[in-house]
Amino acid sequence: MRESIPSGQLSGNVLVIGGGIAGLSAALEASEAGYDVFVIEKRPYLGGRVAQLYRYFPKLCPPYCGLEILFRRIRTNPKIKFLTMSEVVEVNGTAGDFDVTVKIKPRYVDIAKCTACGECAEICPVERENDFNYGMDKTKAIYLPHDLAFPMKYVIDESVCKKEECAKCVSVCKYGAIDLNMEEKTINIKADSIIIATGWKPYDATKLENLGYGKYPNVITNVMMERLASINGPTKGKIVRPSDGKEPNIVAFVQCAGSRDENHLPYCSAICCLASMKQATYLREQYPDSKVYIFYIDIRAPGRYEDFYTKVKEDENIVFVKGKVAKIEEGENGNLIVIAENTLTGEKTRTEVEMVVLATGMKPELSDVKIPLKEIKLDDYGFAFDVPGIYSAGVARAPSDVASVVENATSAALKGIQYAKR
Numbered sequence: 315m316r317e318s319i320p321s322g323q324l325s326g327n328v329l330v331i332g333g334g335i336a337g338l339s340a341a342l343e344a345s346e347a348g349y350d351v352f353v354i355e356k357r358p359y360l361g362g363r364v365a366q367l368y369r370y371f372p373k374l375c376p377p378y379c380g381l382e383i384l385f386r387r388i389r390t391n392p393k394i395k396f397l398t399m400s401e402v403v404e405v406n407g408t409a410g411d412f413d414v415t416v417k418i419k420p421r422y423v424d425i426a427k428c429t430a431c432g433e434c435a436e437i438c439p440v441e442r443e444n445d446f447n448y449g450m451d452k453t454k455a456i457y458l459p460h461d462l463a464f465p466m467k468y469v470i471d472e473s474v475c476k477k478e479e480c481a482k483c484v485s486v487c488k489y490g491a492i493d494l495n496m497e498e499k500t501i502n503i504k505a506d507s508i509i510i511a512t513g514w515k516p517y518d519a520t521k522l523e524n525l526g527y528g529k530y531p532n533v534i535t536n537v538m539m540e541r542l543a544s545i546n547g548p549t550k551g552k553i554v555r556p557s558d559g560k561e562p563n564i565v566a567f568v569q570c571a572g573s574r575d576e577n578h579l580p581y582c583s584a585i586c587c588l589a590s591m592k593q594a595t596y597l598r599e600q601y602p603d604s605k606v607y608i609f610y611i612d613i614r615a616p617g618r619y620e621d622f623y624t625k626v627k628e629d630e631n632i633v634f635v636k637g638k639v640a641k642i643e644e645g646e647n648g649n650l651i652v653i654a655e656n657t658l659t660g661e662k663t664r665t666e667v668e669m670v671v672l673a674t675g676m677k678p679e680l681s682d683v684k685i686p687l688k689e690i691k692l693d694d695y696g697f698a699f700d701v702p703g704i705y706s707a708g709v710a711r712a713p714s715d716v717a718s719v720v721e722n723a724t725s726a727a728l729k730g731i732q733y734a735k736r
């Protein structure tokens with residue numbers, strides 16, 4: 315495991331910002347070609363948002379298998395060093411000679427000593443919203459980010475921890491791993507090139523007032539659905555309605571929730587149609603009597619994904635309705651009324667369902683959070699272009715599925731290593 319806070323003047327050929335599937339793929343490609351790489355990740359674990367998915371379309375296999383393979387390659391590769399809870403705060407210099415300042419937030423848990431036994435969390439009296447499960451449950455202030463986290467180490471949420479006033483965790487930790495006096499550190503890394511792999515965040519569904527998210531508890535988003543279906547999710551993999559824990563037997567998916575809309579995200583996120591079809595299979599598998607409606611403008615399942623679409627369509631209990639949803643209203647007993655116009659028949663429809671899933675799109679992380687790179691060039695939506703010595707990978711570059719992300723991460727690595735000084 316190559317995470318310890320380094321000191322002295324550090325240098326690497328490639329510095330990767332973001333430790334999701336894109337950043338890790340780029341880092342591995344560059345390091346396996348013989349170059350030294352640093353990965354800077356702001357969360358307390360690697361893997362990015364793929365770690366939060368239940369299954370991958372089209373094969374419906376667990377994404378964690380692929381991530382585990384990447385983690386194994388990282389563990390055994392001395393050329394990759396990664397830092398979690400870290401962010402780039404300043405970049406000077408030019409391609410071939412960047413000087414990068416990185417701020418490392420305190421974890422309050424010594425990575426070398428923590429065995430992830432969990433006794434600290436058992437005694438911790440403070441709770442926090444679990445961001446990994448999109449706020450659908452809670453963890454203690456000292457927590458393991460998720461049960462397959464890499465590195466598998468606890469971390470303290472300093473915004474809620476009472477520190478020395480409580481310190482119960484310190485007293486139970488047999489390994490002396492908890493240090494409530496840990497401080498923020500700043501380090502400097504020299505790098506020949508930089509790869510931006512900062513990924514995405516879900517579009518804020520509360521902005522879609524007509525669709526009732528935040529107002530009606532049984533309107534959820536697609537990222538929440540991934541967590542509900544996951545064995546390590548808030549309901550241990552049982553898909554239930556947030557309002558009453560009932561098994562939802564009639565569920566509507568609303569495609570392009572905010573996407574391809576000048577008032578929200580004007581572009582297509584490329585994966586939402588496939589994600590909803592995949593999630594329809596989660597429901598149909600769990601509840602064989604269930605019925606799913608997918609309201610869409612047009613279905614985008616390019617290339618080999620067409621086969622997946624064809625297969626999902628064969629299920630007569632997955633009904634595709636061509637029509638944009640105008641409004642969602644609350645019905646009786648927590649049910650919802652989906653109001654749409656079927657653009658094939660011209661009919662205005664009111665469909666009563668038990669739960670609604672909004673297929674919200676991917677917003678580039680860089681649309682809101684800037685990284686201090688003078689040379690960086692972003693398009694109108696916040697996706698990053700390549701400039702000499704600075705390359706983008708993954709969804710930081712364009713909305714894409716994982717297969718495309720891995721391809722463009724490899725290409726970013728190839729471009730990045732061309733600046734490497736040996």
Ligand SMILES: Cc1cc2nc3c(=O)[nH]c(=O)nc-3n(C[C@H](O)[C@H](O)[C@H](O)COP(=O)(O)OP(=O)(O)OC[C@H]3O[C@@H](n4cnc5c(N)ncnc54)[C@H](O)[C@@H]3O)c2cc1C
Nearest residue numbers: 332334335336356362363370371512513514708709715716
């Ligand atoms: C509901 C849903 C379901 C999906 N299902 C599938 C599927 O089944 N199959 C498929 O192929 N694709 C799927 N996708 C798409 C898939 O999630 C993305 O392709 C993938 O997450 C892109 O990986 P990434 O590394 O580019 O970004 P991310 O996963 O977002 O990783 C980016 C990483 O960078 C870190 N970071 C961000 N900013 C900074 C910073 N300033 N400093 C340091 N670190 C930073 C983040 O913490 C994160 O760890 C789905 C998407 C959605 C919305």
